[in-house]
Amino acid sequence: MSLRYSILGLLARTPSTGYELTQMFDRSLRTSWHASHSQIYPELAKLEHAGLVEVIGRGPRRSKTYGLTNPGREELRRWLVEAEPDRAQRNESSVRLFLTNLLDPTDRRTAYERDLSHVEKELEELKGVRRQLQDEGGAEVFAPQVELGIRVDTVIRDWLRERIEDAAP
Amino acid sequence: MSLRYSILGLLARTPSTGYELTQMFDRSLRTSWHASHSQIYPELAKLEHAGLVEVIGRGPRRSKTYGLTNPGREELRRWLVEAEPDRAQRNESSVRLFLTNLLDPTDRRTAYERDLSHVEKELEELKGVRRQLQDEGGAEVFAPQVELGIRVDTVIRDWLRERIEDAAP
DNA sequence: CGCATCATGTAAGCTGTTACATGATTAT
DNA sequence: ATAATCATGTAACAGCTTACATGATGCG
Numbered sequence: 001m002s003l004r005y006s007i008l009g010l011l012a013r014t015p016s017t018g019y020e021l022t023q024m025f026d027r028s029l030r031t032s033w034h035a036s037h038s039q040i041y042p043e044l045a046k047l048e049h050a051g052l053v054e055v056i057g058r059g060p061r062r063s064k065t066y067g068l069t070n071p072g073r074e075e076l077r078r079w080l081v082e083a084e085p086d087r088a089q090r091n092e093s094s095v096r097l098f099l100t101n102l103l104d105p106t107d108r109r110t111a112y113e114r115d116l117s118h119v120e121k122e123l124e125e126l127k128g129v130r131r132q133l134q135d136e137g138g139a140e141v142f143a144p145q146v147e148l149g150i151r152v153d154t155v156i157r158d159w160l161r162e163r164i165e166d167a168a169p
Numbered sequence: 170m171s172l173r174y175s176i177l178g179l180l181a182r183t184p185s186t187g188y189e190l191t192q193m194f195d196r197s198l199r200t201s202w203h204a205s206h207s208q209i210y211p212e213l214a215k216l217e218h219a220g221l222v223e224v225i226g227r228g229p230r231r232s233k234t235y236g237l238t239n240p241g242r243e244e245l246r247r248w249l250v251e252a253e254p255d256r257a258q259r260n261e262s263s264v265r266l267f268l269t270n271l272l273d274p275t276d277r278r279t280a281y282e283r284d285l286s287h288v289e290k291e292l293e294e295l296k297g298v299r300r301q302l303q304d305e306g307g308a309e310v311f312a313p314q315v316e317l318g319i320r321v322d323t324v325i326r327d328w329l330r331e332r333i334e335d336a337a338p
Numbered sequence: 339c340g341c342a343t344c345a346t347g348t349a350a351g352c353t354g355t356t357a358c359a360t361g362a363t364t365a366t
Numbered sequence: 367a368t369a370a371t372c373a374t375g376t377a378a379c380a381g382c383t384t385a386c387a388t389g390a391t392g393c394g
Contacts, residue, residue, distance in 0.1 A: 002261045003353080009268035019373050032264045034257035039354060041375060061362045061373050080269055081276045086261045087287070088203035090382090092171045093256055095201045097317065099178035100249055101310050107250045118256070141270050148266065148328045155320045163313060172381080188345050208382065210347055230345050230390045259354090 001079070001086075003043055006033050008052065008068060008076040013141065015056055015067035018044050028142065031149055047072070097156075109167045116160040123153045170248070170255075172212055175202050177221060177237060177245040182310065184225055184236035187213055197311065200318055216241070266325075278336045285329040292322045 010016065010024050021044075022037040029035075044066060047053040052072035057065040068076070093115070100111045126149050133140045179185065179193050190213075191206040198204075213235060216222045221241035226234040237245070262284070269280045295318050302309045 002259070002264045005268070006264055009264075009271060012268075012271050017373075018375095022373095029264070029267065031258055032267050033259055033261075034354095036355075037374075038356080038376080041373095045375095059373095063362095063373055076268075077272065077276065080265060080272055081280055085265055085284075085287075088261070089200055090171070090202055090259050092202075093254060093258070095171045095175055095178075095198070096249060096254055098198065098201050098311070098314050099174070099181075099245075101313065102178060102181050103246065103249055107246065111250055115254075118254075142267070144270065144328070144332060145267050148325070151324045151328065152321055155324050156317070159313070159317045159320065186345075187347095191345095203382095205383075206346075207348080207384080210345095214347095228345095232345060232390095 002033050003035055003039060004047065005076060005079050006035070007040065007043060007047065008072055008079075011053060011066055011068045012073060012076060015065050017059070017063045017065050019063065105167050109164060112160050112163045112167070116157065116164065119153055119157045119160065123150065123157060126150045126153065171202050172204055172208060173216065174245060174248050175204070176209065176212060176216065177241055177248075180222060180235055180237045181242060181245060184234050186228070186232045186234050188232065274336050278333060281329050281332045281336070285326065285333065288322055288326045288329065292319065292326060295319045295322065 006025070006029060007021060010021055010029075016024070018037065018041050021040050022035075025033070025035045025040070044053065048055070048066070051069055052075055053066045054069050055064045056067040059065065096111070097115065100108055100115075103111060126146060130143075130146050130150065133143050133146065175194070175198060176190060179190055179198070185193065187206065187210050190209050191204075194202070194204045194209070213222065217224070217235070220238055221244055222235045223238050224233045225236040228234065265280070266284065269277055269284075272280060295315060299312075299315050299319065302312050302315065
């Protein structure tokens with residue numbers, strides 16, 4: 001159900017086209033929920049059918065801008081506050097971090113180094129976003145979420161550095 | 170593919186029955202990858218067919234203990250070291266953490282407090298596991314992973330506390 | 339003997355991925 | 367013109383969930 005509510009959540013902030021939602025999933029939500037356009041367009045159609053979103057404008061190239069309806073806003077609120085969260089996770093990176101310890105020291109080091117450079121890159125990106133938000137000076141709703149991403153990535157980065165040092169001669 | 174490799178990873182440590190694997194997914198891997206028995210049994214059958222695991226013993230109640238074959242061990246290594254990681258995430262808790270900021274202050278507080286008590290519980294559990302490992306004194310392979318879980322949960326806990334304080338009068 | 343738990347499986351339906359397909363608009 | 371990117375969709379297949387189904391063993 002997260003796809004559905006992620007879409008409602010993004011539309012709660014700004015009315016958007018399916019194409020724009022696809023980009024937002026790639027940018028803001030990529031560390032929470034991944035979705036591609038082939039899933040987003042059909043889901044938007046279902047949500048419209050259910051009366052939770054509606055087309056509030058049409059632009060060039062047959063683009064349709066969707067916005068939340070009041071029932072949509074209420075349904076999002078209900079899910080966030082009242083629905084029992086599904087804590088089940090499915091995170092390949094985390095599986096890898098878990099299993100990498102089974103490798104021999106050389107392979108382990110290779111794997112951890114690859115992960116480290118990825119996390120370092122992601123950290124830089126997030127810090128870039130934070131800087132941008134600070135420069136804009138506005139009260140961006142998702143600023144704390146960016147901060148959380150930075151802190152989590154920092155913890156992972158430091159842990160990876162320790163693992164690599166432990167493996168050193 | 171993570172299910173497949175998670176199973177290979179667990180079997181690399183200890184030969185196990187499908188039932189035992191189901192429990193391990195629930196305990197050790199629950200923060201990385203969730204899987205239920207209805208997925209695990211068919212996957213074991215596929216892995217056996219592919220020659221990556223084999224039945225190395227039979228116990229009471231028709232139980233079958235599976236172990237890794239050499240090709241299985243090699244395939245696990247290949248995946249961990251050579252395969253390009255899929256970084257896409259799909260984590261409902263994270264979606265909730267992200268979208269909760271859209272709620273009005275009262276609802277937001279409710280949602281964050283529910284999350285906080287969940288994380289605090291999970292943290293206590295992980296610290297219990299760490300204590301156990303220390304008491305055993307052995308060199309448990311997954312001790313660093315437990316440590317990482319504790320650090321990540323600590324960061325999330327502190328972030329949630331800040332969010333709740335920010336919302337306070 | 340009855341209940342809990344161990345233990346394994348299957349099937350229908352939903353969710354997600356990859357690939358295919360098409361057309362509109364803008365920039366060079 | 368033509369290439370890039372904007373923009374929306376569909377279809378086949380793989381992965382996952384929920385529910386159904388069955389039987390064995392150990393304990394009180």
